[in-house]
Amino acid sequence: MNLLIFGALTVLFAIASAQRGDSANACVVNDSFGRYCPTTCGVAEHLFKYTPGVYENLDYMLGELERIGNLTRGAEATVVHMRDSTPLAQKTSEPDMHYKRSTSMLEDVIRFEKTIISQEQQLFELQNYILTNERKMQELKMLARQLEQTCSLPCKDTVDISPITGTDCQDIANKGATTSGLYYVKPVAATEQFLVYCDIDTDGRGFTVLQRRKNGQVPFDRNWIPYKEGFGYLSPDDSTEFWLGLEKMSQLTAKAPIPYALRIELVDWLGNTKHADYAMFRIGAEEDKYRLYYAYHLGGTAGDAFDGFDFGEDPSDKIYTAHNGMQFSTPDNDNDRYDGNCALQDGSGWWMNRCHAGHLNGRYYQGGRYTEKDSGAFDNGIIWVTWHDRWYSLKETTMKIIPISRLTVTAGQQSGTKQFGGL
Template identity: 75%
Template sequence: MNLLIFGALAVFLPITSAQRGDSSAQRGCQPDVNFGRYCPTTCGVADYLFRYTPDVYDDLDDMLAKLESIGNLTQGAEEKVVFMRDRATSAHKSSQPDLYYKRSTSMLDDVTRFEKTILSQEQQIFELQNFVLANDRQMQELKQLTRQLEATCSVPCKDTVEIQPITGTDCQDIANKGASVSGLYYVKPAKATDQFLVYCEIDTFGRGFTVIQRRKGGLVDFNRNWIPYKEGFGYLSPDDSTDFWLGLEKMHLLTTSVTLPYVLRIEMVDWLGNKKYADYAMFRVGPEQDKYRLTYGYYFAGDAGDAFDGFDFGDDASDKAYTVHNGMQFSTPDNDNDKYDGNCALQDGSGWWMNRCHAGHLNGKYYPDGRYSEKDAGAFDNGIIWVTWHDRWYSLKETTMKIIPVSRINTDGQQQSGVKQFGGL
């Protein structure tokens, strides 16, 4: 029934109208194979509403007419019951209790049953009236949404997301060419056969960070197998509001196609809004043949501590050595390349550069409010953790991994002896 369709739309609208993505105005919505479909826009939803609105109005008018007819019949029946009850009472008072008296007694019983039936019907009518009122309220809300959509679509609709026109080998190259706005750009590293879309974070100092991972709201599931981690998943958005993993192959192409080494900057936010960061110089991701091995030269700077260097949890004398991440291959639940007898990625439900298993894990399970327990996680510290800041039973609220050539990391005048102030970003 059309009413049910509109009931579903009332829930669907806010989600659909917020979606964004990469498409072409001339060719319609063009989904990106790695980052999903972002159509329809609010205009598409408006067209859908306009197409179904007349049928819903007809249904409501028909229901109201039927309820009015039922109400008139019920009123006539009630008047008949009152008349019959009065006649029966008069017969009871008659001084000659004859055959007519007996008939009136039987009639009174019938009237009583009839009256109960009418009361039951009145209750059903009352419920139907409430249903109609509820639908009427919903229709008013939908009309308001329709007016809003009409205002939104008073100008020509665009099923497109703005992709900046400048291209380059990475985001710093794009910034060097004059780009000054953060957003979506196409890059083509020297070793890449095709260009691909990235989010570039360009600051007021002309630095162009290429973002390779983002966790902001926990809406994207990071429990994925090898192919999604290789190719990338999640959603790129021009306003930097979505979660994504750029893809190991793209990370490899970006970090091995340049003459200057990269710095990996990891930024983290906890559930109180506190921010910390960690920088790693000479960051590289190896080829797939080497299972996208993570390597870096040294811990460059930061106030979050060096979790990639391992951590002594106090459980075993080898804790620190077993949780070093430098030199580790990438593991997923279906492709185990860690140093553990078991499968760290399978236990934690996400891909990462695992050892036996980790001290810093930014692809872990998203736990709202941060705190979780061994019982919650099946005895595994599977949250979004960075143990040199918060302990392993605290899952961070937001994380960002982004890369930039080492020559550009200190151009804001704040860094001294390799120390970068995170607040300057």
């Protein structure tokens, strides 16, 4: 049984290992964002290596099961014979001489019978367990055949990147691109092109995505250089997490001929979605610590956490948690207005004040809810307090930009707030 379990686990580990893309030959570096494996190439090699051993172990277990069954049947026949012979021996033998011996023999037979019954029960459980493992082995064999068919196709170790380029994703959409995916852009302020994910909708609007959180697989507890250059993984199907990089954000927005609007999209752990939009969004240069600028809050359903929030703890809460005009801080590069280090407390980079009311680069907490005990007394989750409170960490976030000229004013504006649709 142990051999069978070991064999099944070996196949499972081989499949899991291959799906992670552990084989260096199956991955390539894309624009300094790390390794991205678009196919399961290399899985067949692991399967072919371990599958024969698993089959051999399974055959051995089936032979052992048959041998145990034969032994049990022989023991059962012996018990029946001894039980039937004992009364006859008691009747035909001398009472005083043989009665006690026959009685003792009968007791031994009864004990032996109970042992056999117990062993039969254990054997029955073993048979059920083997049947269960046989079913699992059949499933593994089917999966192996499917993977063999998949990996019989020519290996593809790179992703398709569209030849269409532009200054940003809207420029790329204007040139005819209709599909979301990976594209190269070269903003006016950039000296060379770089890779981005473009979110292109059916109306021909192209959003350039700056940040993506989906599942917590990419750690955001980074220092200044990674936040400057970018980290995570770009994928053509938008299935991965990444931070585009402050320098690229600055190049995109610094000398743009048309000002950008920033859209922040949020998803909680119940699947609810909300958004917040900001006009004239721009990121400053590194000399100014990549300062965050925007003109005003356009609207949206998530509220305006960038404007700060009154937590009820101090009259200055709202002022000291506003983000507009703040420089970027990381644990090793403190530029906030707090006596301590907000980024060091939270373990991630952001445009900190004293400290924040919205923090999309915070720690990823599974399930959303977390406590002061979980976080060391710091509200360090992925928070947006004008929707959920500071002790609720969101499941998914997206930061993306688009030229503000692509937005149209909707009817039914609320007093004092500019409502824009179509984002």
